[in-house]
Amino acid sequence: MTSHLGLMVIFAAFVSVVFAVLSRDEPRDQMVLGARMFGGFVFAGVLIGWLLYPLPF
Amino acid sequence: MRAAAADRAQAASTVYLICAAAWLLPGAGHLWLGRRQKGLVFLVALTLMFGFGLWLEGRLFPFEVTQPLIVLAAIADLGMGAPYLAAKAFGAGAGRVVAITYEYGNTFIIVAGLLNMLVVLDVFDIAKGRK
Numbered sequence A: 001m002t003s004h005l006g007l008m009v010i011f012a013a014f015v016s017v018v019f020a021v022l023s024r025d026e027p028r029d030q031m032v033l034g035a036r037m038f039g040g041f042v043f044a045g046v047l048i049g050w051l052l053y054p055l056p057f
Numbered sequence B: 001m002r003a004a005a006a007d008r009a010q011a012a013s014t015v016y017l018i019c020a021a022a023w024l025l026p027g028a029g030h031l032w033l034g035r036r037q038k039g040l041v042f043l044v045a046l047t048l049m050f051g052f053g054l055w056l057e058g059r060l061f062p063f064e065v066t067q068p069l070i071v072l073a074a075i076a077d078l079g080m081g082a083p084y085l086a087a088k089a090f091g092a093g094a095g096r097v098v099a100i101t102y103e104y105g106n107t108f109i110i111v112a113g114l115l116n117m118l119v120v121l122d123v124f125d126i127a128k129g130r131k
Helices: A004-023 A027-052 B012-024 B028-032 B036-055 B068-078 B082-089 B102-127
Strands: none
Touching: A004 A027, A004 B036, A004 B102, B012 B028, B012 B102, B028 B036, B028 B102, B036 B082, B036 B102, B068 B102
């Protein structure tokens, strides 16, 4: 639960929910946008993590 | 979904009152304007996020004018309204720097406050009849 990945996923979920509900009025649109944003956040987090992996500091 | 009350522009004094309520209690502005679903989601999500930050031993930053970055974090924290004030009153949010989750907790608390500020801006637009 308190691993870096776990906390990043929880953080992404909270932010996606708030942004999606702020940006769209219909529940279905909110769900679609929220799911897309959540996936994007997690994917970008993992991708950037791997890109930073070879750095020596 | 949109209540009739929310569809017409509010009087100027009422707009600021609604914004103050939205700041004080996350989601209260949307609930006031009849957007129940949005209001409930903000109330639950932002309060949970803030509480999660406290649970992760994050810190509620003080207003130390000698340290500008700390002041910025304090302003972001203050964006949460009543949950922030309640946490301060009950002595929560002291933060434990050596905790492995300290920085994560700070991030959750700060972002929850900033998101509530965005929610207040959304309430302002709705109350003005722009959305």
